[in-house]
Amino acid sequence: MACVSFAKHNAPSSSWIGGQQSLPQRSGSSARLATRRVSLPIRAGAYTDELIKTAKTIASPGRGILAIDESNATCGKRLSSIGLDNTEPNRQAYRQLLLTTPGLGEYISGAILFEETLYQSTTDGKKFVDVLHDQKIVPGIKVDKGLVPLPGSNNESWCQGLDGLSSRSAEYYKQGARFAKWRTVVSIPCGPSALAVKEAAWGLARYAAISQDNGLVPIVEPEILLDGDHPIERTLEVAEKVWAEVFYYLAENNVIFEGILLKPSMVTPGAEHKERASPETIAKYTLTMLKRRVPPAVPGIMFLSGGQSEMEATLNLHAMNQSPNPWHVSFSYARALQNTVLKTWQGRPENVEAAQKALLVRAKANSLAQLGKYSAEGESEEAKKGMFVKGYTY
Numbered sequence: 001m002a003c004v005s006f007a008k009h010n011a012p013s014s015s016w017i018g019g020q021q022s023l024p025q026r027s028g029s030s031a032r033l034a035t036r037r038v039s040l041p042i043r044a045g046a047y048t049d050e051l052i053k054t055a056k057t058i059a060s061p062g063r064g065i066l067a068i069d070e071s072n073a074t075c076g077k078r079l080s081s082i083g084l085d086n087t088e089p090n091r092q093a094y095r096q097l098l099l100t101t102p103g104l105g106e107y108i109s110g111a112i113l114f115e116e117t118l119y120q121s122t123t124d125g126k127k128f129v130d131v132l133h134d135q136k137i138v139p140g141i142k143v144d145k146g147l148v149p150l151p152g153s154n155n156e157s158w159c160q161g162l163d164g165l166s167s168r169s170a171e172y173y174k175q176g177a178r179f180a181k182w183r184t185v186v187s188i189p190c191g192p193s194a195l196a197v198k199e200a201a202w203g204l205a206r207y208a209a210i211s212q213d214n215g216l217v218p219i220v221e222p223e224i225l226l227d228g229d230h231p232i233e234r235t236l237e238v239a240e241k242v243w244a245e246v247f248y249y250l251a252e253n254n255v256i257f258e259g260i261l262l263k264p265s266m267v268t269p270g271a272e273h274k275e276r277a278s279p280e281t282i283a284k285y286t287l288t289m290l291k292r293r294v295p296p297a298v299p300g301i302m303f304l305s306g307g308q309s310e311m312e313a314t315l316n317l318h319a320m321n322q323s324p325n326p327w328h329v330s331f332s333y334a335r336a337l338q339n340t341v342l343k344t345w346q347g348r349p350e351n352v353e354a355a356q357k358a359l360l361v362r363a364k365a366n367s368l369a370q371l372g373k374y375s376a377e378g379e380s381e382e383a384k385k386g387m388f389v390k391g392y393t394y
């Protein structure tokens with residue numbers, strides 16, 4: 001199916017996606033007046049200083065983000081893999097295991113929670129938000145409402161959740177959340193179509209502006225899926241286009257770049273490509289994309305793992321930190337931090353301590369990778385197992 005081109009929101013689009021749009025030409029004083037209006041400075045919002053401070057706290061040396069924001073349905077898939085039913089007590093028990101791990105704050109600066117978890121407490125009655133505060137970990141919250149089919153596209157999706165986002169974000173802030181996450185996806189085998197990329201970029205920008213207006217640092221995450229047999233050069237091409245569009249609309253929506261965090265995919269070949277790329281090659285292509293598209297004002301780049309094995313994700317992060325970067329280059333991993341933990345736990349109370357130690361092992365490994373000091377020597381066989389699932393849905 002041919003790619004779809006679609007002009008939306010009555011805003012001029014970047015040239016690669018819909019063609020240049022020229023504004024009517026004006027002359028004389030009218031032109032000068034129009035120029036002065038466009039160039040007026042944007043006033044800082046009520047939370048600007050706090051947003052910048054929060055973003056810098058999360059993007060602190062040797063630390064990254066633990067993503068445990070799986071929806072109840074996705075968390076149920078994880079629990080079923082170890083023979084547990086998808087019940088609230090079981091979800092609570094697993095997340096309690098993660099969040100109460102002693103010493104976690106040494107390596108983890110932020111934790112993305114699902115709404116259920118944000119309002120939950122431990123079995124002893126202590127709020128999870130307070131558990132995080134005690135470890136100097138910033139609580140975050142997933143705010144999107146998931147992916148749905150995008151009409152008019154090449155079998156692609158868009159992310160819903162803007163309706164009511166402002167009021168929900170205000171409540172999350174009151175509950176203790178200080179940053180937010182919104183995940184949308186782009187599929188290379190599906191084109192991607194111009195419509196899907198524009199929809200992803202616009203949705204992320206609106207979410208980011210709403211989040212900042214309510215005191216939450218937005219994590220901007222257009223995940224470029226691993227699905228496909230394309231080479232790494234194709235991934236780089238698409239990633240550059242996607243991030244160009246994202247930053248175009250972030251600027252259009254007056255988002256403060258110093259008060260956001262990015263959660264990009266690493267630039268890799270498609271999961272079904274015949275040739276695998278080394279960590280050094282992935283680092284080269286990924287940093288090339290970032291340097292071409294991401295302003296240095298952005299404090300932190302918190303990579304997603306996207307189905308890589310635990311060790312692959314850590315090795316690639318390590319390779320990207322072998323020389324200084326304009327931003328804090330770190331991690332925001334879900335499966336790449338939790339896979340071994342879950343299999344160690346098996347839902348048994350007597351395994352909690354061992355599972356927490358497994359979490360610390362992975363968190364420390366990625367902390368060292370963020371500092372450019374990681375070694376894969378002694379990694380377990382479990383850590384080397386890939387977790388890519390074709391057509392994976394959250």
